Amino acid sequence: MVAKLRFPRLMRTRRRKQKAVVGIFAFEVASVMSKLVHLWAFLSSKQVDRLRKKISDSVGIKKLVSHDDDFIRGLIPGELFENMVPLTKYVARLGKNYCSDPSLKDFEHAVSDWINNGVDPFGWELPWEKMEKKANKMERFILINANLYDGMKLLSDLEHTLNDITATLDGSILLEFQNKVELKRLEVENLKEESLWNRTYDYVGILLARSVFTIFSWIKSVFGVP
Template sequence: MVVESWFRSLWRTSRKHEFDSRKARIGVLAFEAAGLMSKLLHLWQSLTDKQVARLREEIMNSVGIKKLVSEDEDRIVRLICIEMMENLGQVAQAVARLSKQCSDPLLRSFEQAYNDLIKIGADAYGWQFTWNKMDKKAKKMERFTAANANLYQEMETLADLEQTLKRMKGNDDADSISLVEYEKKVAWKQQEVKHLKENSLWNRTYDYTIHLLARSVFTIYGRIGQVFGFNHMVNVGVTDSRVSDSSYSRRNQSILYTQSSVHPSENRHP
């Protein structure tokens, strides 16, 4: 496939120049970073006051949920919390891997910092945003994900155009005027892709990208804690959800907990 060929080529180029600078650009890994941002956005949006209130109402009033899952509202809440923490843990694993490429030693220690957050609730670097600031960062991540989706599409188009141009040049019967016009079309698309790269995550440093991801992970952890209650989080096995072990939820299905309420925040600050 054309997509596979250009993507592999970009990956090799990215790896070759990965350590050329302490401020290395994230390059082709922007697509993975954008995917992580999309997952964090989904989690954050599911934890807004409006969504939490809707969730609480559904748990209380839905006959279908009680029939299909459990009549025990506490158990339903616990399962939701486990799923959210597992999803957050999967993102944290990817962030921990990417953080190894950062020049900032604090960012390179993300894995240990997240483990400490999970085990003892310590935010040693003050990475958690206020809720209002996280809302602003969420809008920024939305723009990044949209820009990267557009970039990916245009890079696919460019790859197709370049393949067609290559075939035209190899055809002795190709019309010279048509060939020149097509070369102009390819050159224009190359400039468009270059501009999109310069204004997307592609052109951001590892430090910038991981800093945004890391602080978002910490903030969403704090928001989950506020919605479900930190005692509740401990009791569902969050203390076992370290970056190096994402299977905590499957090992803690039988653990009971004492707090079952799901509640929106009374204010928008941690």
């Protein structure tokens, strides 16, 4: 009787296809996040109250624009919406060209429905408290990415220096410099793991999409835009 062959589980398990990570585009994404976080902070009740008081007290604004405070306040959401346009277009391109999630690929139509008809097909709008947490998360990513940028630049300089001195130095001095380069290389790799560099396009896309939907919603709510 022929014995039945048993293949190890590892051989019988198909390797899952890994989703692409953001990589070098992390710095571009961090820039978009920075602008979204800034706009979100502007919508806090404290900032809005401060702006309204500034408008009411400013003689210069009234001379240049109008004496009607309500009219001046009515101009603010239009400017905020205008600032959101390039950020929204960026998320749409990201979703269409790089994300695998079908909802993100359809972001352009979804956000259009949200702005024009108030329809949120994927439930992306967040309550204030959750958006605050998302904003804090993005701020951490922005900070880590800034550290990563500086670290990569320094590592590049160190590697070039190492190449230049390898032929002229030897012994303990060269070894010490090689160790310095290796430590910086490990530091950069750790920063990549923690930063946007190692996040998937879908992860980043959802974070940005939720932020865009929520900010549009709060602009309407805060300034009474129908």
